[in-house]
Amino acid sequence: MKLTLWPRSLLYRLIVMTVLGLLLANALTLSLLLYERMGSARKVMMSNLEYDVATSVAILDRLPATERPQWLKKLARSNYSYQLNAGENGEWPDSWRTRPAVRSLQQTLGGHYPLNIVSLPGDRPHIQAHVQLHDGTPLTVDLWPKMPAIAWWLPITVLIQLALLLTCSWFAVRQVVKPFTRFTDAVNSLEPGTQSKVTLNNHGPEEVMQATAAFNAMQLRIDNYLKERAQILAAISHDLQTPITRMKLRVEMAEQPALRDKLVEDLDNMTRLVREGIALARASQTLEEPRQWMSITAFVDVLCCDYADVGHPVTFSVNGTDHPFMLQPQALRRIMTNLIDNALKFGEVAQVTLHLPATGEALISVADHGPGIPEQELEAVLQPFYRGESSRNRETGGTGLGLAIAAQLSAQMAGKLSLHNRAEGGLEVQLRLPPSQSSS
Numbered sequence: 001m002k003l004t005l006w007p008r009s010l011l012y013r014l015i016v017m018t019v020l021g022l023l024l025a026n027a028l029t030l031s032l033l034l035y036e037r038m039g040s041a042r043k044v045m046m047s048n049l050e051y052d053v054a055t056s057v058a059i060l061d062r063l064p065a066t067e068r069p070q071w072l073k074k075l076a077r078s079n080y081s082y083q084l085n086a087g088e089n090g091e092w093p094d095s096w097r098t099r100p101a102v103r104s105l106q107q108t109l110g111g112h113y114p115l116n117i118v119s120l121p122g123d124r125p126h127i128q129a130h131v132q133l134h135d136g137t138p139l140t141v142d143l144w145p146k147m148p149a150i151a152w153w154l155p156i157t158v159l160i161q162l163a164l165l166l167t168c169s170w171f172a173v174r175q176v177v178k179p180f181t182r183f184t185d186a187v188n189s190l191e192p193g194t195q196s197k198v199t200l201n202n203h204g205p206e207e208v209m210q211a212t213a214a215f216n217a218m219q220l221r222i223d224n225y226l227k228e229r230a231q232i233l234a235a236i237s238h239d240l241q242t243p244i245t246r247m248k249l250r251v252e253m254a255e256q257p258a259l260r261d262k263l264v265e266d267l268d269n270m271t272r273l274v275r276e277g278i279a280l281a282r283a284s285q286t287l288e289e290p291r292q293w294m295s296i297t298a299f300v301d302v303l304c305c306d307y308a309d310v311g312h313p314v315t316f317s318v319n320g321t322d323h324p325f326m327l328q329p330q331a332l333r334r335i336m337t338n339l340i341d342n343a344l345k346f347g348e349v350a351q352v353t354l355h356l357p358a359t360g361e362a363l364i365s366v367a368d369h370g371p372g373i374p375e376q377e378l379e380a381v382l383q384p385f386y387r388g389e390s391s392r393n394r395e396t397g398g399t400g401l402g403l404a405i406a407a408q409l410s411a412q413m414a415g416k417l418s419l420h421n422r423a424e425g426g427l428e429v430q431l432r433l434p435p436s437q438s439s440s
Contacts (some may be wrong), residue, residue, distance in 0.1 A: 011181075014173040022165050030158070049080075049101065050108040053141060056082065057109060061133045068137075080143040087128045087140035090118030097145045098127050105129045105141070179208040186215060240274045273401075289328040296362055296433075297322040297354060299329065303336055304352050313349040314340060320356025325433065331409045335417075336364070338402040339429050343368035347426050360435035367428040372421040381419065382407045403429075 007013050056075040060068050060082065072082050093102055102117055109115050109131055116130040129141040186200055200212040248267050254260040297318055304316035336352075343350035347368020355363040373381060382403050403417075406429075410417040416432045 011173060011177040014177065015169055018169040018173060019166060022169065023162070026161065026165070050104045052077065053080070053105065054108045057113070057131060057133075057139065057141075060139060061113075061135075065135065065137060079145070080141060083140040083142060084137065085140055086138040087130050087142070088118070088120055090120045090128070093117060093119035093127045095119065095125065098125075101127065101143055101145050105143075179205075179211075183208075183211060183215060241271070244270055244274065289330050291326045291328055293324045294327055294329060295322055296325045296327065296332075296364075297356075299327075299332065300336065300352060300354055300364065303333065304340075304350075307340060307344075307350070312344055314344070314352065315350070316352045316354070318354045318356070320354075320358075322356060323360075325362060327433075328413060331413055335406045335409050335431060336366075338406045339366040339431070342402055342429075343370075343427075346370040362433040364431040364433075365428055366431075367422060367426055369426045372425065372427045373419065375421065378419045378421075382417065406431075 007016060059075065060071060063071060068084060072084070075082055093099075098119065105117060106115065109129065113134075114132040117127060118130070119125060119127050126142065126144040129143065131139045131141065133139055182200065200215055244267055248264065251260055251263045251267065254263070301316055301318075304314045307314035340350045340352065343366050347370030349369055351365075351367040353365040353367070355365065357363070403419075407417045410431055414434055418430050418432070420428045420430065422428050
């Protein structure tokens, strides 16, 4: 697995690039300001050093030898002091820290007194300027070079500036990325042919408004296309019923019983296919059936009892506490009928289980003991006219529309239909109704 520190989200990528750019620009500006400030402060410091040292040495040179020790503390400063001795031996200073001070001492004292400047090592290296006064007395200027002080508030200001950069960058980038996130969510929730339409608000920058208008127009075109396709399918299926009926009447007059029976069987299959086509066309359109409060437990129980009364091996069980649901009973009946018929047809039995968890949703499971469906075909069987059986026999393979109609109606009811192969064998079809449909 390749590990990368580069974020995958567009939001955080833009934040990183924006913050890095602003930090580099501010760091360059701050560096130039500090460089200029340090240079100016160093120049002022060296100027003060030249004037102060020149004045102090001149005072000590003119004082009587007996009074000079009293003035040493008065003339001392925070980073340099005076000693009436020859000082210590050392090498010529070559450190970049001491060069400005050495240059200032040479310009101040070099033309008036014998001068020797040495560097003394230690935890804090410093320099000494050895001077000989006019009466021959040795004088040592002990200097500890230091950088100009930085104001205590400067680091705090830098941290506050960094926090402002991060906050403003996050807010600005979020304003840019937020419309794209909303657009992505709308695309992911797009379910053509369902009642849940996602219409984006057309506001924001010009580019966002153009993308929003294009999405809304695309959704409208998809809905119109699906409606047109459903109308064509319904019209063709409806128009086929009349010639099929006439053909049945003419076949009934045939004199050969064996041929008549085969033709009637074929016409019955055609009739069933036409009816399923009309049902699919209606299922792909918005349901006009009004919703009503109903007990889903009682509804499914009655439906299963109807099958059991005519001798079909259909069982029903409930897990959880029953509560009313706002549903469309005819659509739910068509879904359950298709699922139970498929279970009886391919799996010999139908085990219907209703799960009512505390989350408020409803999960209806229809399981059978049949051969199941190959894993790679579990999604494909929900498409219209797809039949998993290769025989293409209408009696065993069906029309290929039962599960497709159930899936369409489930989407219309804001539900979700899914298929799973059971570990003990057989197929399990689950219809999940969301909590939004519940009154609890």
